[in-house]
Amino acid sequence: MRKTDGERERRPVPSAILFDRDGTLVADVPYNTDPDLVVPMPGALQTLRRLRALGIACGVVTNQAGVGLGLIAEHELRAVNARIEEILGPFDTWQVCPHAPEDRCECRKPKPGLVLAACRDLGIRPEDAVVIGDIGKDMEAARRAGSRGIMVPTPITLRPEILDAPTVAGDLSSAVMLALGAELAHSTRLDPGAPPLGSAA
Incomplete structure (x- = not known):
């Protein structure tokens, strides 16, 4: 049964949380080549700080077909990713699929290659x-890899994808709280100066 962010169950604490990039960590700017257009999603910085305080690895798994389509140069992709780290802090692993859909690679989500590589x-x-991601491809990649998936829908997320998702959260903070469990998410081991996950900042 699909879990909503109002439901809780005891699960092992994850060793790592892998985030989709566009629409999950930062606002989705199609085929973005400009680091100045990087805008973090609400709660992203606070959420990542809390995970790092707990010693939980944070990674990015992202399809960037614009490279394979010739719309994004590799140096532009690196610049945008570097800007993301300037704003949100360093990630423990970056896994990027630069291939176009017609390349039939093994890494492009919904295939599990990025998750397995991370x-x-x-x-x-x-x-x-x-x-954690915003579309069905993220959830399918998690499922095929054997990982747990949590969806944070955005306006571009299709309703059938939401209905098929194993777990759905209303925002990034709530998704991480679901991943960790409410007790750990509110732990005093987290940044004492920040409000608990799931609360208003």
């Missing part, structure tokens, strides 16, 4: 990772 890079089992 887990190898971090030295963890896929079942010890949680994938």
Whole structure:
């Protein structure tokens, strides 16, 4: 049964949380080549700070077909990703699929390649990772890899994708609270100067 962000269940604490990039960590700017257009999603910085305080690895798994389509140069992609780290802090692993859909690669979501590569890079089992994203491809990649998926829908998310998602959260903070469990999410080991996950900043 699909879980909503109002439901809780005890699960092992994940070793890592892997985030989709566009629409999840930062606002979705199609084929973005301009670092100045990087805008973090609400609560993203606070959420990542809390995860890092807990010692939970944070990674990015992102399709960037614009590279394969010739719409984004590799140096432009690197510049945008560097800007994301300037704003949100360093990530423990970046896994990027630069291929166009017609390339039939093994890394492009919904295939599990990015998730599996992130887990190898971090030295963890896929079942010890949680994938947070905004569309069905993110959830399918998590499922195929053997990881847990949590969807944070945006206006572009299709309703059938929301209905099919294993777990749905209203925002990024709530998604991480679901991944960690409410007790850990409110732990005093987190940044004492920040409000609990799921509360208004």
